[in-house]
Amino acid sequence: MASMTFVMPDGSRREVEAAPGETILAIAQRHGIAELEGACEACMACSTCHVVVEKDWFAKFPEPSEEEDDMLDFVYGLALTSRLGCQIVFTAALDGLVVRVPSDRHNALLD
Amino acid sequence: MTVRRPIYLDYQATTPLDPRARDAMRPFLEESFGNPHSAHHTFGQQAAEAVEVARRNVADLIGADPREIVFTSGATESNNLAIKGAARFIGNTRRHIVTVATEHKCVLESVKALEGEGFSPTVLPVRQNGLVDVDELAAALTDDTVLVSVMGVNNEIGVIQPLKEIGQVCRARDVLFHSDCAQAVGKIPLDVGDMSIDLMSISAHKMYGPKGIGALYVRRRPRVRLEALFSGGGQERGMRSGTVPAFLCVGFGTAADIARQEMADERKRLARLAANLKDRLLAVAGARLNGDADQRWPGNLNVSFAGVDAEALLAALIDDVAAATGSACTSAAVEPSYVLNALGLDAEIASSAIRLGLGRSTTTDEVEAAATAILRAVDTLRAHAQDSAA
Numbered sequence: 001m002a003s004m005t006f007v008m009p010d011g012s013r014r015e016v017e018a019a020p021g022e023t024i025l026a027i028a029q030r031h032g033i034a035e036l037e038g039a040c041e042a043c044m045a046c047s048t049c050h051v052v053v054e055k056d057w058f059a060k061f062p063e064p065s066e067e068e069d070d071m072l073d074f075v076y077g078l079a080l081t082s083r084l085g086c087q088i089v090f091t092a093a094l095d096g097l098v099v100r101v102p103s104d105r106h107n108a109l110l111d
Numbered sequence: 112m113t114v115r116r117p118i119y120l121d122y123q124a125t126t127p128l129d130p131r132a133r134d135a136m137r138p139f140l141e142e143s144f145g146n147p148h149s150a151h152h153t154f155g156q157q158a159a160e161a162v163e164v165a166r167r168n169v170a171d172l173i174g175a176d177p178r179e180i181v182f183t184s185g186a187t188e189s190n191n192l193a194i195k196g197a198a199r200f201i202g203n204t205r206r207h208i209v210t211v212a213t214e215h216k217c218v219l220e221s222v223k224a225l226e227g228e229g230f231s232p233t234v235l236p237v238r239q240n241g242l243v244d245v246d247e248l249a250a251a252l253t254d255d256t257v258l259v260s261v262m263g264v265n266n267e268i269g270v271i272q273p274l275k276e277i278g279q280v281c282r283a284r285d286v287l288f289h290s291d292c293a294q295a296v297g298k299i300p301l302d303v304g305d306m307s308i309d310l311m312s313i314s315a316h317k318m319y320g321p322k323g324i325g326a327l328y329v330r331r332r333p334r335v336r337l338e339a340l341f342s343g344g345g346q347e348r349g350m351r352s353g354t355v356p357a358f359l360c361v362g363f364g365t366a367a368d369i370a371r372q373e374m375a376d377e378r379k380r381l382a383r384l385a386a387n388l389k390d391r392l393l394a395v396a397g398a399r400l401n402g403d404a405d406q407r408w409p410g411n412l413n414v415s416f417a418g419v420d421a422e423a424l425l426a427a428l429i430d431d432v433a434a435a436t437g438s439a440c441t442s443a444a445v446e447p448s449y450v451l452n453a454l455g456l457d458a459e460i461a462s463s464a465i466r467l468g469l470g471r472s473t474t475t476d477e478v479e480a481a482a483t484a485i486l487r488a489v490d491t492l493r494a495h496a497q498d499s500a501a
Contacts (some may be wrong), residue, residue, distance in 0.1 A: 063333070064334075066331065069331065069334040072334075073348055080336075
């Protein structure tokens with residue numbers, strides 16, 4: 001069984017089971033991690049599923065699309081390894097993945 | 112034919128506003144005064160539409176997408192935003208910055224400010240002709256290098272740096288490439304794709320647009336991210352908060368459109384005028400052209416007259432020719448230009464250099480009259496120097 005870890009804003013770590021083919025947002029929601037809201041249901045309009053991928057894992061994902069980059073422009077606490085949880089998909093090669101959940105979120109739908 | 116004096120030969124300091132740009136701006140100073148960010152009424156919408164047309168005009172001039180153009184107050188702000196913004200965003204992982212000794216003060220000062228924040232700069236020398244050695248630049252890059260900043264056209268000596276070669280070196284090493292193109296945009300063909308430029312600073316008033324506005328080109332693919340300098344309403348995609356001045360954008364955009372259409376002809380015309388001026392000035396004993404003779408923007412001639420103090424020469428020319436000793440921002444200082452020092456010129460040659468800038472309104476008659484006035488003043492000053500030595 002593959003797993004991944006969410007580092008929560010308070011520094012605590014939530015290691016959860018993850019299935020290949022699921023987005024990081026879907027994994028978070030399935031395990032009740034409400035900090036990743038996903039207000040727009042993955043249509044790239046809100047940026048509330050912003051995660052910061054641990055550096056060593058970042059390069060293992062395909063490049064973001066232009067639309068994802070556009071949404072990332074508006075997140076709080078953007079980092080070099082920021083991604084939208086709804087756009088990155090878990091695979092077997094990502095077993096052990098670690099992402100950080102930022103302390104603050106910005107819902108572009110409410111602008 | 113009589114010419115109006117003094118003859119303006121200081122086009123690197125600033126250019127006059129093109130009347131076509133002025134006419135396009137006027138409605139946005141009068142009835143169309145809306146705030147382009149006011150989305151709920153026609154005043155705002157009109158201004159916003161005009162700003163977006165201008166953004167496209169500026170983008171078209173450098174081969175960019177309009178969404179890659181961020182309006183700023185001018186090239187100084189653009190250079191600060193590009194250098195500090197990129198370094199501060201990436202800075203926790205890479206801390207090395209590369210630039211060149213002959214860059215504009217605002218580039219060198221931005222780099223110096225970052226040094227105070229823990230970044231380590233390399234300031235490369237230039238060769239005697241004012242051009243950077245691309246191999247030397249490549250050798251200076253490390254895995255820790257965030258950014259390389261090299262200008263397009265030098266503001267004092269007019270030399271054109273090999274942007275495409277530098278861009279290729281930076282791209283191969285995954286290093287951001289910023290270019291201060293304040294003196295280059297609208298003068299020489301530039302293409303951010305072909306030249307692998309990630310960030311480019313642009314000034315409107317150096318290309319016959321209004322003062323008080325410029326732009327920063329910020330590459331979208333792969334996305335270049337910057338830490339903003341200002342907190343505020345998040346205008347310009349969060350990179351430059353503050354109300355966008357529609358009338359200045361329209362003037363800038365119109366100037367960009369004119370430059371795109373007229374650049375090639377204008378360059379040929381200025382090359383002819385500059386060649387005449389150069390031939391006449393360099394015919395006098397002890398005169399020399401500073402900076403590479405070929406890799407240069409023809410609208411700039413930086414000439415030294417041995418034994419003639421440049422300050423005294425400009426004073427003698429006050430009623431005839433408006434020129435400069437160096438960049439306008441440092442011309443109040445009496446020390447010789449750091450750009451000329453970087454070419455390895457001895458202090459006496461450097462302090463005898465004047466910068467002549469030719470531009471859109473410069474005529475053949477003006478060039479003839481200016482050459483005559485300069486040569487006469489050089490003769491007079493040399494005769495005085497001999498008299499007082501005798």
